[in-house]
Structures are given as structure tokens and as C-alpha cells.
Amino acid sequence: MSLFKRLYRWVDLRVGIGEIADKELTGYLLPRNINAWYSLGSVLMVAFAIQVVTGMLLLVYYVPDAEKAFKSVNFIMNEVPFGWLIRLCHAVGSNTMIAALILHMLSTLVMGSYKSPRELNWLSGFLLFTLVQGISLTGYLAPWSQLSFWATTVATNSVSALPVAGPGMVEFLRGGKLVGPATLGRFFALHVAFLPLVISVVIVVHIFLLKRTGISAPPFGRSDTKTPWQAERYRYQSHPGGIPFFPNYMLEDTTSICIYLAIFLGVVFFWPSMPFTPDAFVPADPFKTPAHIKPEWYFLANYQTLKIFPNELLGLTVQGAAMTLLALLPFADRSPERHPLKRPLFLALVVGGILLWIALSVWGHLS
Numbered sequence: 001m002s003l004f005k006r007l008y009r010w011v012d013l014r015v016g017i018g019e020i021a022d023k024e025l026t027g028y029l030l031p032r033n034i035n036a037w038y039s040l041g042s043v044l045m046v047a048f049a050i051q052v053v054t055g056m057l058l059l060v061y062y063v064p065d066a067e068k069a070f071k072s073v074n075f076i077m078n079e080v081p082f083g084w085l086i087r088l089c090h091a092v093g094s095n096t097m098i099a100a101l102i103l104h105m106l107s108t109l110v111m112g113s114y115k116s117p118r119e120l121n122w123l124s125g126f127l128l129f130t131l132v133q134g135i136s137l138t139g140y141l142a143p144w145s146q147l148s149f150w151a152t153t154v155a156t157n158s159v160s161a162l163p164v165a166g167p168g169m170v171e172f173l174r175g176g177k178l179v180g181p182a183t184l185g186r187f188f189a190l191h192v193a194f195l196p197l198v199i200s201v202v203i204v205v206h207i208f209l210l211k212r213t214g215i216s217a218p219p220f221g222r223s224d225t226k227t228p229w230q231a232e233r234y235r236y237q238s239h240p241g242g243i244p245f246f247p248n249y250m251l252e253d254t255t256s257i258c259i260y261l262a263i264f265l266g267v268v269f270f271w272p273s274m275p276f277t278p279d280a281f282v283p284a285d286p287f288k289t290p291a292h293i294k295p296e297w298y299f300l301a302n303y304q305t306l307k308i309f310p311n312e313l314l315g316l317t318v319q320g321a322a323m324t325l326l327a328l329l330p331f332a333d334r335s336p337e338r339h340p341l342k343r344p345l346f347l348a349l350v351v352g353g354i355l356l357w358i359a360l361s362v363w364g365h366l367s
């Protein structure tokens, strides 16, 4: 017996690795009509892991000090061997991860997998959605460029429109009246310590909930579930006769991860300027307001909404109401029907919402 096999047997005898693999890999059965959209969750875990690893590598040379941050990022880009690659992967990765996040959210929306008994899966996912936006926003300040400085000034300014607590909240966020060195310290702490930890914990909760409810069967094709879910008692949704996670669905997950990596690396190598505007190459100057400061593409619709309304509070209220409605969707939409074509009103609302979001983003980009 080879040394490796003997080592495996020794550990297996004590930990039962074989039993875990039987239960969680070959014995973990998924709906036989499962589709590729279900692999986006795994894509997101890989995308998050890439952000964590590249972020840790950037920390080796990045200096979170208003005097030194911009120079340290330039040093990473120009002097550190492959520093440019790590930095570009981190900057592009935040964009591609958000794109994958939006697709994952949309797929669970269209397939109705947010419905009972998966309300908590949806809520934990929605929390991840806001936390990932938060980690992107706080990371944007790190290079301490004109783009970082003024985008953060605009983003934090909008909070001041909230009645009573607004101005105090802005001051708390910024660590002073204006964006300055204290803001960099706060955002840096949120970006590298607090938010990655909280996101990791919420991902674990999200997966735990998935393991407790069991994965939903897609509303298309020949389903294996005949009995509807009963609210009276807890029941794990199993899929007898379904396909094993390993090797079958892991192959699908791997394919989607490879497609994600191809797109992500395609942007890194062939469109490296994607996450940057010319202001990203100029150090922050609090006395020089650039002519056009725009947030990243995924915040453009929010930015434009604030501009449309005559007062900022109204814009913030509309956005807050839309977000609350989306978060509480499983409690508002209680019909058990999940097939999108059998929910025409809902489908029309989703398509209308997507078109509105695209229109506002394009408008925000061009304005």
C-alpha cells in the first residue's frame, strides 16, 4: 500500500472522510432537471476567494495613509513584480463579482426560488448583496486618487439628506466634516477586516440554510417533486433519483467557473482600463473638483435617481422603498407558483425593473 493510501486510511479511521464524501458528494442528490443557473453560487464563492487572496497580496505593499496610499499603489503597479496583475485582478474582480451576483439574484427571482420555505435563503442573499456593495464602495477610496476621493465625497454626501440623523451619520462615516485621512482609516478597516469577516460569516449562513431547506427543483422540465411544501413542519427537500453532486454537477460548476475566469481574465488582459477613468491616475486633491465624477456602473442607476428628484431626500426614500420591497419580496409574493410564464405580471415587473435600471444607468453614464 502506498504511503498516501496508508495516510488516508489512518486519517479516515479517525475522521471518517469517506463517510463525509459519500454523504456530501456522491450521495448529495440534486434535482434531475437542475440547470446551469444553479452554478452561479459556486462561481460567486470562487469570485469572492479571488478577491480575498488578491486583497491579501495587495496588503503586502499598500500603505493606508493619505500621504502614501497613492504612491504605494503606483509602486505596486510599476515596481513590484506582477503587482500590476494582482491589482488589476482585484479591481476587475470586484466588477465581475458584482455582475455574477446580479445574475445569481435574477435567476433565483425568475425561477421563484425565494418563495416559501426559502425566505431566509433570500434574506441572507440580500444581506450579501448590500455587504458586497459596501465592500466595493469602501475599497474605492483605498488608492486615494481624485476618483476615489470625489466619488467617496459624492456617495457620503447623499446620506446627509436623511432627516435628523443624516449630517451626524456623514460625519461619523467620514471621521470629520469632510473626506480626509480619517475617512481613509475608517474605510480601510471596513474594507479589509470588518466586511470580509461579516461577508464570510453570512456566506456560511447562506449555505447552511441551503443545506437545511435542500436545493429547489427548477420550475422547468420534468420535476422530481410532486408534493408541495407544507408549512406545518420542517421538511428537507430531497431529490430521490436525482443526479449526484459529484461528479455530475461539479462538472457543471467547473464549466461555469471556467467561463467566469475566461471573462474575468479577458477583461484583465484585453480591457485593463475598465475599472478606471483618467481621474484614477491623479492623486487626491481636496481643492480641485474634477469636472465629471461618476460612480462605478453598478451604482449609476442610484446616482441618476438621486439627480432626477428635485430633493435628495425624496430620491433616497424612493430607493430605500424599492430596496425594502425587494428584500421583503418572499413575504409579499406568497403564491406557490414558480414557473415565470405562469406569473406574467411578476415577469413583466422583473423585465420592466431591469429595463428601468439599464435606462437609468445609461442616462447616468451619459449625463
Ligand code: HEM
Residues within 6 Å of the ligand: 037, 038, 039, 040, 041, 042, 044, 045, 048, 101, 104, 105, 108, 113, 114, 118, 121, 122, 123, 124, 125, 126, 127, 128, 129, 132, 203, 206, 207, 210, 214, 215, 216, 217
Ligand atoms: C457572495 C454572494 C453569494 C454567494 C457566495 C451565494 C452562494 C450561493 C450558493 C452556493 C447557492 C446554492 C447553489 C445555487 O443555487 O446557486 C445559493 C443559493 C441561493 N441564493 Fe445565493 N449566494 C450569494 C448571494 C445571493 C444573493 C444576492 C441572493 C438574492 C438576494 C441569493 C439568493 C439565493 C437563493 C434564494 C438561493 C436558493 C436557490 C435554490 O434553492 O434554488 N444569493 N447561493
